[in-house]
Amino acid sequence: xxxxxxxxxxxxxxxxxxxxxxxxxxxxxxxxxxxxxxxxxxxxxxxxxxxxxxxxxxxxxxxxxxxxxxxxxxxxxxxxxxxxxxxxxxxxxxxxxxxxxxxxxxxxxxx
Numbered sequence: 001x002x003x004x005x006x007x008x009x010x011x012x013x014x015x016x017x018x019x020x021x022x023x024x025x026x027x028x029x030x031x032x033x034x035x036x037x038x039x040x041x042x043x044x045x046x047x048x049x050x051x052x053x054x055x056x057x058x059x060x061x062x063x064x065x066x067x068x069x070x071x072x073x074x075x076x077x078x079x080x081x082x083x084x085x086x087x088x089x090x091x092x093x094x095x096x097x098x099x100x101x102x103x104x105x106x107x108x109x110x111x
């Protein structure tokens with residue numbers, strides 16, 4: 001399953017970012033193999049025209065089914081739910097730890 005994690009850096013050892021909008025990177029991680037791709041977050045740059053549109057295209061292009069975020073709010077949650085993407089908030093630790101926890105628990109209580 002493809003999991004997208006809001007991240008402060010480009011690696012699996014980077015910390016999970018507190019907000020989707022301000023995270024510098026989005027890591028798309030295969031939850032089984034841990035292969036990943038680091039993508040600069042279009043939502044983090046006010047200079048990017050149509051950043052929301054680009055973000056939603058990234059989700060579709062990468063076949064993302066789950067998003068993990070460190071904070072407790074997500075302004076995009078309603079649109080993501082409409083696309084059948086589950087959002088989990090309050091995630092802490094590194095990207096690797098977050099995906100490992102997801103694999104073990106399949107996080108209960110997605111919004």
